[in-house]
Amino acid sequence: MNVLILGSGGLLGKYLSGIFEKSNRVFKPSHSELNILNYEEFHSFIKKNKIEVCINCAGLTNIYYCEKHPDEALKVNSYSPAEMAKISKEFGCKFIHLSTGFVFNGEKKTEYVESDLPEPKTVYGFSKYKGEILILENNPDSLIIRTDEIFGYSNFTPGHNVIGFTIKKILEGKDVSLYNITTSPTYALDLSLKIEEILRKKTNFSGILHLVNKGFVSYIDVAKFIKDFLKKDVKINVRNDELIEKIPKNCALKSEKLENLGIEIMPTFEDALKRSIKEFL
């Protein structure tokens, strides 16, 4: 298959490219080679390269930046994906888009499922939710994958890949500070493998799907798990800053659809963390 991966230089995009390259012809233009705000270029790229599947991992993912630049967040995370979904439909190309647990208000005490009602609190969450709505309006055959706190050995920009950073710092024997909020930590490798599997087995599946490693936990307890696993003597502090009031206290997800699709859920986050830590050693 001819597969286009947008945002291939990012945390998820790198793992996803590695998995899809094993058995597909993968196109992975950089941000400067194909800016997703340039719809004409996207249109001719899809046409010229006969793209059959487009996976959009490109986006503005820094929640602090989005809070200060709401118009740009809407352009990149809402309007552009919606336009790309429309263009994909024109060429019969499957459009797959990544979204987030930040679409929810965080007040639920357990994991959010697909039928829960979004109520975003941050600009980032709002821009991703609006993107979901517009994409499905423009192209109902699109698949929107909501995931949560992605980690892996990739993209160590500050404020990003929080768990990857935590592994790195604890390995160096440094103290860490994290929000005391709940998440479903998700290994970029496991997520990439699952996306490939779904696409291979359930090509026509569309709508919203939650994909995360199994379980939910606070960031503080993730750090404790890493500290104990690595047997390091470091301090784990609770972080607070200007966004703490807005950030959902619980972004954990699980899927109520996956089983019906006959697709196995992903391994537990503990199992995933242990495998990921090996990449750092």
Ligand SMILES: NC(=O)c1ccc[n+]([C@@H]2O[C@H](COP(=O)([O-])OP(=O)(O)OC[C@H]3O[C@@H](n4cnc5c(N)ncnc54)[C@H](OP(=O)(O)O)[C@@H]3O)[C@@H](O)[C@H]2O)c1
């Ligand atoms: N990371 C998480 O924990 C998490 C959790 C839930 C959902 N998600 C979603 O999953 C997706 C992938 O996340 P990620 O963490 O892998 O993202 P990431 O590491 O921040 O990578 C985003 C990529 O998008 C590119 N990009 C930004 N603006 C672009 C534009 N206008 N045109 C083309 N490329 C552009 C960036 O390129 P430059 O770096 O060159 O700007 C970068 O390669 C995103 O949609 C995100 O919302 C992420």
